[in-house]
Amino acid sequence: MSEDIENAGETGDGSQTAESLFEAPPIAEQERMCEAILFASAEPVSIKEMEARMPHGCDAAEAMVHLRKRYEGRGVRVVKVGDAWAIRTAPDLGFLMQKETVETRKLSRAAIETLAIIAYHQPVTRAEIEEIRGVSVSRGTVDQLLEMEWIRFGRRRMTPGRPVTFVVTQEFLDHFGLESARDLPGLKELRSAGLLENRPPPGAMPQVGDGEDSEEDDEDQSEMFEE
Amino acid sequence: MSEDIENAGETGDGSQTAESLFEAPPIAEQERMCEAILFASAEPVSIKEMEARMPHGCDAAEAMVHLRKRYEGRGVRVVKVGDAWAIRTAPDLGFLMQKETVETRKLSRAAIETLAIIAYHQPVTRAEIEEIRGVSVSRGTVDQLLEMEWIRFGRRRMTPGRPVTFVVTQEFLDHFGLESARDLPGLKELRSAGLLENRPPPGAMPQVGDGEDSEEDDEDQSEMFEE
């Protein structure tokens, strides 16, 4: 059987037609392959990457539907992280894993809040984070979150100054067992309460960093006053 | 941890064994625990060690019998390593743990020129190639072309030293869509196709007979060809 699979795989580079010379392995076999790939990886693996490693013509997405079902209620679970899949131990069995527990660096209150703001408001600029927290965001806080790979730079905002934005990463989702940022707890309620809106302050509101010399804020204000 | 153990024990209905105040979790639950432990552990885990981690009264050996059976024929297997247990990739799926990346690079100028000389002058010796190119041919270049199976050794030349000759292969002809090396366009055709740069290097005398071919024409021609 393994030989057949390997042979089928080799056709991958040669005959690129839709119907390959060798048929893709049966779905049960594809499920085994996904299982092996996910067990071997500590990091989530995307469908694309799985298919790149599997024989030509495989449908990893379909195989994953079967695999996920197979592991329901088991000691390990098949979880979706963004566009990728991973196997993780069932959270109710965490008590068994004292040996494996990793001491995570204790995050400061500022870092936790900043992280939450990025997660719920993403993509969000530094100025917006500061506006929400009412205090300037220290460089160290952002650096720490970047270093932990829980946040990354998103696209620049198409506003004057083209400020960078921050978004959360796949590592963040993986760490908190989230399939996507849409699954953040209470996201819907926050949205319906209007608390995720970017509501510009009415004129003459004090801005973060007014006491300091922050050029960006100065610009924002002067613009505001000109209007 | 102690709390968890007690909670797990609470499922018991009071029928006490001699060893434990509380009944051990059902065997299916124990199987889940073994599964999670083996999954997350960096090293194979012995029965003793599993039981030390599991709630009091668990029978890891029995749970392992079930777990092992469950993984029969799956993408990963439960294997015994010494007196410990581990989860490993099924041997027939080892090929999935390789990721082949194919990178296509343009052949170097030296290799192209060497190849061209062999194609136009075959059978040709290394000394002849060097004479035509005006520089020595590195071993690596020839080896590369041999490895690509675009050239092969021809007959030895019946001259002193009996040097080997090089000829192009069928693979070469296939790659370049040629029926035979004789189909390669001659110098004249190359020139009319604008492939021969008639423009002399700066400072050189204009070529006799090229008087009509102004430089502009040459440029037009090469541009035309490139399109």
Add this chain to the structure above:
Amino acid sequence: MAEDDFETETTVTSVSDRMAAEALIVDVDGFEGPLDALLTLSRTQKVDLRKVSVLQLAQQYLAFVDRAKQLRIELAADYLVMAAWLAFLKSRLLLPPDPEEEGPSGEELAAHLAFQLERLQAMREHAARLMARDQMGRDFFVRGVPEDVQRVKKVTYTATLLDLMQGYARIRTKDEFRPYVMDRDAVFTLEQALERMRPLIGFAGTWTDISTYLPEEFAGDPARIRSATASTFAASLELVKEGRAEIRQSETFAPIELRRKD
């Protein structure tokens, strides 16, 4: 600011509020900015943030700042900016609206402040909810023995027929240029030959091999001989055409001879 002023400022606040406000001052370094201080102060109102009395909050904050000043606690500039703004807001809220005045009303400003406080509070709560989730490495775990995926890098080289032909053309072109570029001094031009022969032809009364007209400096080197022979021959024909000489060759490849035409 005098103690009794403080009293009049805070007549609306209860004793417990004042105690809370004093506790806040001890803690002033613990605040993450004026908004955080306001949020903490608002808790003393024990109401839904949406119903918070911004006026009361402004008074509480101003009292808090005054108290900090009395205790000679250095407040960051941010706190003072907020205090100034809240004093301004307070006057707007208390005085009847001035129709001449541009800009947002006191109520609008107060509403936005309430929104900011509610939003900050919500983000705090949700940050807590996020951190309360099962976390990797604490509640659930990754594979203990991940297998490295061996990267097998395969490099394939390609070239097109055009590359091949251009490569060849490049080499051949280099060859063709070589004589012209490198051996320029080996060229004996038609003009040079004519210049040399015009005076000499006058002395050629008898048939003479044209090779004798070759310049001495062009002897020896085959390439130079070739060039000189060709141009001398061409020059001879030119002289014949001009009617100044006669030319003959007895048979193919025999010497070409030249003599003066009188």
